[in-house]
Amino acid sequence: MFVTLFIIMTGYLVYFNVFESKDVVNSVYNVRQDLLAERVVRGKILDRNGNILAETVTVEDGTETREYPYGSLFAHTVGYSVKGKAGIESIQNFNLLTSNAFFVEKLMNEFQDQKNIGDTVVTTLDVDLQTAASNAIGDNKGAAVVMEVSTGKILAMVSKPSYDANTVAENWETLINDTDSALYNRATQGQYTPGSVFKIVTTLAYMRQNPDYVAFQHDCSGEITEDGVTIHCYNSSVHGQENLGDAVANSCNTAFSEIGLYLDIGKWKDTAEDLLFNEKLKCDLASNMSKFSLEEGADTGEIMMTAIGQGKTMVSPYHMALITSAIANGGTLMKPYLVDEITNYKGTIVKEYMPEKYTTLMTSEEASILKGYMEGVISYGTGTSLNGQSYTVAGKTGTAEVSMDKNVVHSWFMGFSNVDNPDIVVSVVVENADTSSVTGTSVAKQIFNAYYN
């Protein structure tokens, strides 16, 4: 009997070593990684087309420098490996410092006291899309996430302002004291007021609580006053008679304020939490959770503000990309990932990362209704600038007021392209945007253009 137990245990150990140990040893708690650096030259990091994002260059006298050819472009995703580690440099540290080169070659190096060359990490990132997103945001602060709907591959992730990954050590003092927090990855760690993009969450809550939501009608007069609180529609528009889809398309504040007052707050919160609010998101990089904190008994003003995405709700662009991706994918969210495969330095595959389901956020009927509403946004609502392209788009715009000054706004866009068989999800926020020159929508448009041209 005990012998059987031991056979099972030995089998488990073998299984552990073959299948699980790679994840375990990659843990940031593993101090052994630094020991490896003495025997292995840190491997390269590539984009999905083989462009080098990071490599170690060894000069004659044996000094090694880590070079990042794209400078600041991938600073928040690829990260850095000095002063502690960040990004892919941190999470893939062990693989970068493990050599799966041909064993004879490794043995030869061992005998000649030469370092072996570490494995290459091939990411899901795309230099072209990353460049497009970065250029589109320009000198503004903000963030963009581009994700493949069917797999969860992250194709681009930009956070502005950025920093040069080549000079992190030299500029460390400046960086950590930076008032603009350049080290901070706004795409996953940013905490933004969602503004109108949150109306998608409110819409779903309303659909779940009112099975005859199709019959919803609202007459927009440009403003609504309840208990002494007045909410205006953006740009003082008057939308007139609307159904639920029209309210989404027009991003009608008065309609959603009214919807908010209809809603049962507890169930509304449940819907938000179904959409991954108030929990830690699965994310390869450091991330912050989104907050939905409306409680039963909140006053009318707060309820109406929350319904239109003002209030105390806080989200990250990454989280909005996840919700959009689920809508695009019939309710099922694929787990986002940044690393596609590990190869040895010559390109032989060592380990492949496969798409995995994250969870189901909503039913396919709900996803399909929301998708229809988001198409309306582009065809006749607030996102018509994306209409008439070589590709189709469904999305939702947002303008979040973040201070008393109505001109200082965070401009949002979340949406996906090729509506019938969605390709990519884009989620963008531009902080304090001058909406006459750059908006979330304009950034998204440049990303879509780069993807389809």
Add this chain to the structure above:
Amino acid sequence: MVNIVVELSKYVMILAIAIYVFDCFAIFGYEDEYTKKSILRRQNILMFLIHFVAFLDMFLQTEEKKMLGFYGMQVFLFLAILILYRLIYPKVSRLIVNNMCMLLCIGFIIITRLSYSLAVKQFIIATGALMLSLLLPIIMRKVKVLSEWKKFYAIAGVILLAVVVVGGQVTGGALLAIKIGGVAVQPSELVKIIFVFFVASSLKEDKSFKNIVITTAIAAAHVLILVVSKDLGAALIIFAVYLVMLYVATGQARWVFLGLGAGSVAAVIAYKLFNHVRVRVLAWKDPFAIYQSGGQQLAQSLMAIGTGGWFGMGLLQGAADKIPVSESDYIFAAIAEEMGLIFAICLILICVSVYIMFLNISMQLRDNFYKLVALGLGTCYIFQVFLNIGGVTKFIPSTGVTLPLVSYGGSSVLSTVIMFAIIQGLYILREDEEEDIERKKAKQARVGRSGSRISQSSEREGTGKRKGRASQGTGRRRTSDGRRMPQGERYSEKSEKQRRTGKA
């Protein structure tokens, strides 16, 4: 250059231990005494090879001269044990002696790597324990009333455990040890052996319901005291040992199921009641999630095993010293990290080989008491190995027990060496038993000249297998008798009959 030696030595050690382990099992396949002896001798050579290579490795890297002296002393100890055991007890099980030395040797190597001063302590304790163990088989042979001290075992066990609850000190959240003259002693290690003797003496004959209830109550008292002092590993071992012994003594599976049922209920209660039990279960589920609050040991252990891979990082090349308590409870992880998973799996197989040998001895003993003792100690040993390695590798929640003979820990080494010596004593008793029978047979053969069949069968016994007095006797007879052996089948039938008469 040193790098290459380290790299190569890794593979040498793995190869050596692999052959050693193969021999552990292959030896059962040979009948021939000469082949067996040469296999056992090869095992000794392999052990000294591993020992030498490991210390060469560590010396080259540390360049500390004291390593050499320490190495010399260890070689001397192993040689002394191997030779003394054979001199004093020609009939000793050499495979068990070899395995005992091998496990100690691996322990010395890895503890030296982790902490030289602890290794010296371990060496001193092991030397004392081994010398003591040389006397035990003699005692076992002379003292025939060991099976009559049932009450003494029960009282001694309970009192020793109770002493810890009253005056013990807390280590790692559990009451484990008492201080005697500045030395921390862990009585639960010794109580395991006493407990086995208690159960064996109680269940050797009397299998009445009443006796089973009383024995179970005393066993439960042991377990409860251990649970109160939070020594869950020992409690589990006592529990498992009792179930196995009860099953073998009574032959009734219902007791085992009843016991398992009660054990499951107790486990749930313990989970609800004790915070440190919950922490261990949580750590087992996901050690990385609660790294800061209890998962660190197991997480470090898994990272060590994972980083080491099949062939290990090489001695002193890893970060085995970063695993908390790597010298005692987590020594398996340290071995796996620096000497490789293959080496570590071989270590598991050596432990299994020891267990099989214990079982083997138990099966062959005719006296019920000794049979139960061998079985109980064997279960105790292997279950502890299972708890330790299973806990370290996240196979089961960790219970905080040592890896016998390998882990650092005086009480643990002492009690395990005693355990091995008792088994040796039993093995020698068995050989004595057989010789006794042989002698009686031979006597009968000489006396009973009229019964020709009997003399024929003992003739074969004498000429074919046995040496010594019996063969001399029959040998002489053969010249006078001059008849050939009968067919094998008939022989075995007769010899069985004869054995029975011989016993009576």
